[in-house]
Amino acid sequence: MEVNIENTGNKTFVVLNGRLDTTTADKFMQDITPLMQGDNPDIEMDCTGLEYTSSQGLRMFLMLQKSVTARKGNLVLKNMKPQVKEVFDITGFSNIIKIV
């Protein structure tokens, strides 16, 4: 699981690649921790390369969403593969996190 973070101006761009499951969750958490502390709460995540997310991954997206909302920012997930989008849809997470 690769997480590339780039800060440009008022927004943080993140590119995700790989599978987000039990084996990669800890590293993912470590990678996104700076996003939950920074003073730049507008985040756009490119999910083109995200192959799968487990419940553990959903919990981390939820933590990030809560952190961003608390700082009055926005989290947007983009270019999601159909099989990943389906996970968000059937768990109701499409109602919680903005997917475009």
Place this chain on the structure above:
Amino acid sequence: MEYNLDFHCQMILDEYRENMAIFEKMKEIVREQLEKCVSDNNIYVTAIETRIKTENSLAGKLELKGHKYKFLSDITDILGTRIITFYTEEVDKISALIDKIFEVDWENSVDKRKALDLDRFGYMSLHYICRIPKSLYYDAEHSELNDYRFEIQMRTALQHVWATMYHDTGYKSGIEVPKEHLRNMNRLAGVLELADEQFSRIRKEINDYRRNVESLVADGNFDDVNLDSDTFRSYLTMKPFKKLIDKIATINQAEIYEDNLMRYITTLLKMGFRTLGDLQRLIKECSDDAYKLALHQLSATDLDILALSVALQNLCIVYIIKKGGGEVGLRMFYDSVFGESDYNIEHARRTFEQITKINIK
């Protein structure tokens, strides 16, 4: 700066200069107490303004009517505070609370709202002259702090607008303003007073309506309650989707995240639901199939976290299919909930495919 003051007035001005730190401290205490008072009592105010009279302004006052004052403590507006509320009732509420916090000098306080003659108009405020009681703050080295009085003006936003405009007409400038203009200002005062009354009345009616809705919801008279944002919010406090989401959660022993369902109100109205009774029937008639859909979607996964909205989402999906809305209906539903997007085409296609495999009653 030098002013054209006699010896007596100059003494008062010197006392003012020497005691500036005390007035600053008074300002801090008064402001802190007033902010705490409105916050503790959930009173919404548009502003709390605090100011210490400037030296220029005091000197001007002393030049004009210095003979009226023996000591600086006879001048009651060196520290002035203004609280601007939305509603007239809040002026009354705040005044009652101020009476509890500070020592009110009733003899010099005036309700300018009542002081007007019957044949005159004007839209004035309530003025209290107060002292900081020793029980609230006392410093033996600066006991004058409890002797000096200060003024609190309380008015509604509309009273404030009127008073500001009236002041702007120059009634204090010494040049007489033609009676015709004053008459127009006074006519406006009447209009604003009526507007304040109407705002209060509207607020009371809305609160009565909300209380009535809450009571109807609590009594289970759902068909008598129209569906809107307020009633839906009240309805959600009864956790109407809990039974269904709990059942869906058993599929994978999932944890439930209680997300906000208010975003569904617009979609529910678009779908034709008009009363809370309609939603009750939706739950009663579609829960079994909504569960079956979730079972079909989740049983082959190990997803063990769910948003509460899955329950309402699946109920709506089943309802659309039962009403013959098909794939197009599902897409319109997703467009309404999530905003128009290409994702919704695939989402609707996939859901329609899944639901056709379930034997919907």
